[in-house]
Amino acid sequence: MIESVLIFARATPHHHTGGMETLAWSLAAEWAKVVSDVQIVTTAVPGARESFSADGVTVVPLSNARPGVYSSAWWDESLAYWRSRKTAPSVVLSVSAGAYSVVRERSRHPQTPFVMQAHGTSAMEIASKLRAHDLRSVATAPKNVIGLVRDLARYRDFDRIVAVGENVVQSLVAKPQSWSVPPDKVRLIPNGVRAEDHGFDARARAEVRSALGIDDGTTVVGCIGRMHVQKRLDRALRGAAMLRDRGCADQFRFVLVGDGPDEGRLRGLVRELHLEDMVVFVGRVEPDSVRKYYAAADVSLLTTARLEGLPMAVLEALACGLPCVVPTGAVGSQALRGVLHEVDAGDPGLLADALKDVAPARGARASLLPSEFLLEQCAKDYLTLFGELGSLRRG
Structure with missing residues (x-):
């Protein structure tokens, strides 16, 4: 039984509106209807120094981490939060790379499954920038090459990687991603809306x-x-x-x-x-x-x-x-x-x-x-996956 879900996400709709932020929040609110403890650990939220609740979800802003972006402070503070947590959550969900520093110390709570939600891959981002035919975008592609190397190092640490669409599945099972992600680690759960x-x-x-x-x-x-x-x-x-x-x-x-x-x-x-x-x-x-x-x-x-x-x-x-x-x-x-x-x-x-x-x-x-793209179905599929992985970890 899933009693708690701990989510690491660099941004939420309290920072800005985007597809990734909207989906993560919508899922968290949906899970909160049936799970007693749903938390999102995120970067500093403007105007909110302390934890707060909305839609049944507890938001834990890390005040020293710049709002909405990955930074050294985010990696350090998210890890410190994980180390300070005495009780094991039923599952950890990493929205994109949100839990990359945390998953390296998953041994702190060894029975907790770690799931990554992939909205794309660095390889897809590099290809997108080249297709844009814009010099500013192409100039930032080397940053994504560094991200690709980081991804390949971290993918293997997760129990499952959930792809939000079929394009993401295809990228994850292709080289070089497949060097780090066995096909049986990839699960397709399409995005959903209410x-x-x-x-x-x-x-x-x-x-x-x-x-x-x-x-x-x-x-x-x-x-x-x-x-x-x-x-x-x-x-x-x-x-x-x-x-x-x-x-x-x-x-x-x-x-x-x-x-x-x-x-x-x-x-x-x-x-x-x-x-x-x-x-x-x-x-x-x-x-x-x-x-x-x-x-x-x-x-x-x-x-x-x-x-x-x-x-x-x-x-x-x-x-x-x-x-x-x-x-x-x-x-x-x-x-x-x-x-x-x-x-x-x-x-x-x-x-x-x-x-x-x-x-x-x-x-x-x-x-x-x-119907397979309705939020209710999407949330249910995640909870089913979380339950399966929890049983495997405990076993």
């Missing part, structure tokens, strides 16, 4: 479109997520320019929700391509408000050049009943292939064709998300 948190909201749709000055007959293409060069939102803008050149400017609006380091370049590209009447920058919105923008959209568009694990934005859009246009192979899920519209996102003409061909989701709509 359907009711992302269901269609007709009132929100009307409110958002009214605020943006968009009538109900216009097809809204929603691009929701962080503005980073590897996300290649410039592809979306070039697709918009192609639609305009084909005489469809009045039929489409591209709504970009989020912020990030690439925002300035994207705004400049909008001016360069004369797309001011077709593109709306909404900026960063609170996680609870993202649902409104999915409701306001008619099509969800992902143009990333990254080798993704399993993008939460795609699952959230499908839960809202939105048709999703994605780059070919970006999602890498056989179960989702039937509900996604794949396209060569690097070709503006093909992207424009796809957006014109996809029937816009207007009126009341039901979820398109297969």
Whole structure:
């Protein structure tokens, strides 16, 4: 029986919003419904010097570790916290590399299984940076080579590595990762979302479109997520320019929700391509408000050049009943292939064709998300794995 779950994560939604942070928190809150003690040890949380509770989860911020990033202080303080813990947790979950320093001293509580949640691999990150065709990204690739060496040294210390998507499984079982990870150590548990948190909201749709000055007959293409060069939102803008050149400017609006380091370049590209009447920058919105923008959209568009694990934005859009246009192979899920519209996102003409061909989701709509991607199933699969590993360790 799982009585306690101890999670090491460098960031949570209290730091910033991202797919990895959202999933870890959502799972922790779901586990807290049936597990008496769920804790997340994390970096310093702005405005919170002491431990606090939210959604049934206890958050333990390590105040000397810089918020949201790996640092020498994080490795030292997370290890010190582990050493100070007198009672053994039922399981330790490392969100990405979060527990790398702790797992090296797992002998302190030898019956506790250690599980790593992998959202990607360093090899995938290196490939993503090369695919982005951006000198700034390529210049940071050597850092990921160092990360790859570190990963190969640490993977072997975990009882299981949970891949959040099929692309991650393929990377983990390929060389050089396979030198450190036997195939039987890898378990696929796809990301999951809580359907009711992302269901269609007709009132929100009307409110958002009214605020943006968009009538109900216009097809809204929603691009929701962080503005980073590897996300290649410039592809979306070039697709918009192609639609305009084909005489469809009045039929489409591209709504970009989020912020990030690439925002300035994207705004400049909008001016360069004369797309001011077709593109709306909404900026960063609170996680609870993202649902409104999915409701306001008619099509969800992902143009990333990254080798993704399993993008939460795609699952959230499908839960809202939105048709999703994605780059070919970006999602890498056989179960989702039937509900996604794949396209060569690097070709503006093909992207424009796809957006014109996809029937816009207007009126009341039901979820398109297969049941295996629901948060409840995801949380249950983890708990089953934790129980299996606990029995093996005790045996």
